[in-house]
Amino acid sequence: MNWRRNLGYGLGLLALIPAVVAAEVLPWREKYEFLTGKGGQEAVAAHGQGARVNGMEWRLKSITEGELQEEFSRPLPPRTKIAVVVISVKPLTDQGGKWFVTDGTCKIAATDKAGRIWQPSFRNDLAPKSPHSPTCRAFDANYNMVPLPVGKELTIQTEYVVPADAFPTLGVQIRLTPNPATVRLNP
Amino acid sequence: MKRAIVSVLTGVVLLAGILGVRRADPDGDRKYEPIATSGVMGQQVNTTTFQLRVDRVELAGSVRILDSYGLLGTTKTTAGIWVVVWATVAATTEEFQMQGARLRTTDGVEYLTSTVQGTLDKTALQPGIPAYGPILFEIPRDKLAGAVLRVTRHGTKGGLDHLGPAVDVDLGLSGSYAKSLVQRTPALLTVDQVREL
Amino acid sequence: MTTPDPPPGRTESLRGPIRPWILLTAILFALATVLALAWPAGGLREFTPETPHRRLGEPITGHRLAMKPYKVSFLAKDPAPSLGDAKPGRFLAIELEVTNVSHQTATVSDLALNLRLTVSPSGATIDRFRDKVAGFVIRDGRFDRDQLQPGLTERVMIVYTVPVPLPDPTHLTMTVIDKEYVGGFQSDLSEWYDVDDPLAIYDLDVGR
Numbered sequence: 001m002n003w004r005r006n007l008g009y010g011l012g013l014l015a016l017i018p019a020v021v022a023a024e025v026l027p028w029r030e031k032y033e034f035l036t037g038k039g040g041q042e043a044v045a046a047h048g049q050g051a052r053v054n055g056m057e058w059r060l061k062s063i064t065e066g067e068l069q070e071e072f073s074r075p076l077p078p079r080t081k082i083a084v085v086v087i088s089v090k091p092l093t094d095q096g097g098k099w100f101v102t103d104g105t106c107k108i109a110a111t112d113k114a115g116r117i118w119q120p121s122f123r124n125d126l127a128p129k130s131p132h133s134p135t136c137r138a139f140d141a142n143y144n145m146v147p148l149p150v151g152k153e154l155t156i157q158t159e160y161v162v163p164a165d166a167f168p169t170l171g172v173q174i175r176l177t178p179n180p181a182t183v184r185l186n187p
Numbered sequence: 188m189k190r191a192i193v194s195v196l197t198g199v200v201l202l203a204g205i206l207g208v209r210r211a212d213p214d215g216d217r218k219y220e221p222i223a224t225s226g227v228m229g230q231q232v233n234t235t236t237f238q239l240r241v242d243r244v245e246l247a248g249s250v251r252i253l254d255s256y257g258l259l260g261t262t263k264t265t266a267g268i269w270v271v272v273w274a275t276v277a278a279t280t281e282e283f284q285m286q287g288a289r290l291r292t293t294d295g296v297e298y299l300t301s302t303v304q305g306t307l308d309k310t311a312l313q314p315g316i317p318a319y320g321p322i323l324f325e326i327p328r329d330k331l332a333g334a335v336l337r338v339t340r341h342g343t344k345g346g347l348d349h350l351g352p353a354v355d356v357d358l359g360l361s362g363s364y365a366k367s368l369v370q371r372t373p374a375l376l377t378v379d380q381v382r383e384l
Numbered sequence: 385m386t387t388p389d390p391p392p393g394r395t396e397s398l399r400g401p402i403r404p405w406i407l408l409t410a411i412l413f414a415l416a417t418v419l420a421l422a423w424p425a426g427g428l429r430e431f432t433p434e435t436p437h438r439r440l441g442e443p444i445t446g447h448r449l450a451m452k453p454y455k456v457s458f459l460a461k462d463p464a465p466s467l468g469d470a471k472p473g474r475f476l477a478i479e480l481e482v483t484n485v486s487h488q489t490a491t492v493s494d495l496a497l498n499l500r501l502t503v504s505p506s507g508a509t510i511d512r513f514r515d516k517v518a519g520f521v522i523r524d525g526r527f528d529r530d531q532l533q534p535g536l537t538e539r540v541m542i543v544y545t546v547p548v549p550l551p552d553p554t555h556l557t558m559t560v561i562d563k564e565y566v567g568g569f570q571s572d573l574s575e576w577y578d579v580d581d582p583l584a585i586y587d588l589d590v591g592r
Binding site: 214215216218219261262263264265266267289295296297298299301302324325326327330343349 | 487488489523524526530531533534535536537538572574
């Protein structure tokens with residue numbers, strides 16, 4: 001009789017709860033992603049295979065151990081190693097190629113099996129001069145940014161000072177904007 | 188008549204209840220305060236983001252920084268007293284910098300770190316590579332007793348200091364000890380830079 | 385569910401004569417609430433604040449900073465060169481004794497942002513963003529110290545350029561805007577907000 005109607009109302013209210021929670025939380029997701037860089041798509045690849053996202057294919061080329069280039073450089077902290085990381089990116093679509101002249105950013109970091117994240121070092125004496133680009137941008141002879149043609153591979157080298165125990169399981173993480181995406185390249 | 192009195196009394200009691208609950212509601216700042224882990228001098232405090240141990244506290248009338256090249260910086264005087272907190276800190280999973288380090292005195296005043304370069308609060312720490320170094324504050328001479336070091340990842344601008352864990356370390360500055368420290372303060376202290384361990 | 389019928393005689397008295405009482409009580413209650421809220425806040429009189437005027441050497445204390453200007457000069461050379469030798473130009477330098485009376489570290493920039501300057505004889509405004517050249521704590525012969533820690537009194541200098549078309553200033557009117565630490569409209573969290581009514585107006589002579 002009446003209790004069936006009340007139950008109906010009760011269930012209706014119960015169904016409203018996720019709707020209200022969603023209305024409160026969803027507008028914050030964008031701000032959360034912007035502030036923390038988390039969220040968004042994920043693309044994972046292992047063993048040098050390609051990870052595809054946003055019209056680009058990212059690949060881990062190599063992780064090798066580096067050494068201090070100058071005899072009298074500032075010494076490294078104890079129990080650490082230099083990791084020289086080379087990755088490549090290749091646009092698969094025109095859109096992907098055009099990303100290289102936009103304000104979009106790529107934050108490259110080294111990761112280990114335990115989930116720790118290392119930012120590239122500011123030092124420039126960790127590895128010999130290489131033909132690879134230090135950033136995810138291509139430049140012409142006059143140092144202007146140029147879009148990358150579809151299928152053209154750009155190799156990028158970054159260097160890290162990591163604890164020695166992290167070196168064996170090092171992988172790479174790349175955070176992309178503006179369409180938030182995380183690329184994980186595992187060894 | 189009795190029903191009228193009962194309703195009025197119920198109304199008054201409910202009103203008092205509403206006022207009481209409203210008053211007990213913490214203000215915006217308290218609501219968003221990070222949940223802090225407490226520690227004492229010499230104790231390693233662990234949070235999800237960083238590990239911290241305060242090793243010692245020194246005072247000085249003026250300071251100068253000895254940089255990694257062995258060069259002395261300019262001598263910096265103060266209208267109060269320099270407080271140099273030596274600490275060891277390590278990042279756990281991601282890069283960490285204690286941008287929100289501050290000294291909180293018993294009267295509730297918060298002193299931000301000095302803008303002097305090369306101190307521990309301005310060092311970006313990578314996971315697994317701890318560092319030892321100084322954190323510098325300037326405070327009035329009579330405010331030292333009971334001071335607590337608070338460490339957070341984010342600074343105080345933009346409300347970001349409410350994100351992430353916080354650590355409060357009691358610097359062990361009891362009234363008499365603080366007074367004796369202030370009396371024995373050296374006029375000049377040369378402060379070493381941050382060292383990675 | 386059924387409710388018992390009210391006893392026959394009462395329905396009449398539940399309507400009719402009760403209504404005007406309800407209305408009267410409601411009006412009186414509303415008036416009483418307004419007065420009860422207004423009386424501790426100062427009553428219903430219109431409040432027109434008078435901004436106090438001050439002269440050189442006279443102190444004023446706000447919620448965040450307490451200050452006392454002690455010297456104003458018009459100089460032909462930059463008193464705080466950031467690089468190399470002092471460049472020639474038209475500089476207005478204001479020196480003040482400042483104490484941070486709040487519970488948080490402040491800066492000389494915080495102080496400078498809340499000073500509004502007009503010079504005589506032109507009556508023109510000196511722009512606190514564009515025309516400001518330097519602002520620092522006077523200590524150790526350097527010009528880059530910015531922090532004002534709570535409870536510590538420091539001597540501060542703020543330097544502005546006097547734009548070319550203006551004649552050499554002989555008099556400066558400095559309006560000080562106070563700041564208070566309160567929760568804002570958009571967020572529960574407290575921040576430093578400008579107070580509407582100026583804290584003080586300083587009438588200062590410009591020396592050489």
